Amino acid sequence: MPTIRPARIRDIPAVTDIYNEAGVGTTASYALQPVTVADRQAWFERLTADEYPVLVMEDSDGLIVGYASYSQFRPLDGYRHTVEHSVYIREGRRDAGAGRMLMTALIDYARGRGVHVMVGVIDGANDASITFHERLGFEVVSRLPQVGRKFGRWLDVVFVTRIFEGNHPG
Numbered sequence: 001m002p003t004i005r006p007a008r009i010r011d012i013p014a015v016t017d018i019y020n021e022a023g024v025g026t027t028a029s030y031a032l033q034p035v036t037v038a039d040r041q042a043w044f045e046r047l048t049a050d051e052y053p054v055l056v057m058e059d060s061d062g063l064i065v066g067y068a069s070y071s072q073f074r075p076l077d078g079y080r081h082t083v084e085h086s087v088y089i090r091e092g093r094r095d096a097g098a099g100r101m102l103m104t105a106l107i108d109y110a111r112g113r114g115v116h117v118m119v120g121v122i123d124g125a126n127d128a129s130i131t132f133h134e135r136l137g138f139e140v141v142s143r144l145p146q147v148g149r150k151f152g153r154w155l156d157v158v159f160v161t162r163i164f165e166g167n168h169p170g
């Protein structure tokens with residue numbers, strides 16, 4: 001049985017590989033260069049210091065299958081109830097329910113922390129991720145044409161949101 005748990009520092013090399021595989025070689029992320037393990041360690045330490053989650057899925061062989069995380073959507077304090085998440089599943093392990101399990105755990109965590117809105121920022125041609133988010137209750141709310149550039153072409157970004165109406169913090 002796979003398990004979902006908070007990431008530990010020793011998971012970061014696997015998280016780095018998964019991110020670089022999906023994020024650099026495709027338009028799933030607009031990163032142009034691979035990140036290093038040190039970059040991802042700094043990212044992990046920043047998120048966990050601010051009590052933001054980095055969850056991993058580990059299979060019964062101890063392999064990290066994917067991860068999901070979020071942090072504040074934008075820096076100003078007025079955005080403190082809105083988070084932007086990311087979710088990446090290892091190539092070869094997609095379309096088998098891992099993303100749904102991880103996102104369900106991340107959504108539960110967010111709700112438990114009083115998050116009001118989760119935002120996903122998705123490449124406009126990433127139909128898999130857009131459909132995936134719709135299946136998880138997110139709604140496409142806007143499209144920003146040509147804000148990204150990678151592989152010599154302009155890229156549209158799609159924003160998806162899920163609002164937790166019950167969460168009304170002060």
Ligand SMILES: CC(C)(COP(=O)(O)OP(=O)(O)OC[C@H]1O[C@@H](n2cnc3c(N)ncnc32)[C@H](O)[C@@H]1OP(=O)(O)O)[C@@H](O)C(=O)NCCC(=O)NCCS
Nearest residue numbers: 022028088089094095096097098099100128129131132135
């Ligand atoms: C997008 C991604 C996270 C989905 O994870 P996954 O483990 O493959 O998805 P699951 O198998 O859990 O599927 C969950 C739901 O999404 C749907 N879905 C997943 N991939 C899909 C695809 N390629 N096309 C259509 N629907 C898809 C499934 O049908 C499923 O629906 P259901 O559970 O209601 O039957 C994964 O493909 C991935 O990591 N892609 C590369 C990185 C990426 O694009 N990350 C998102 C950046 S915004």
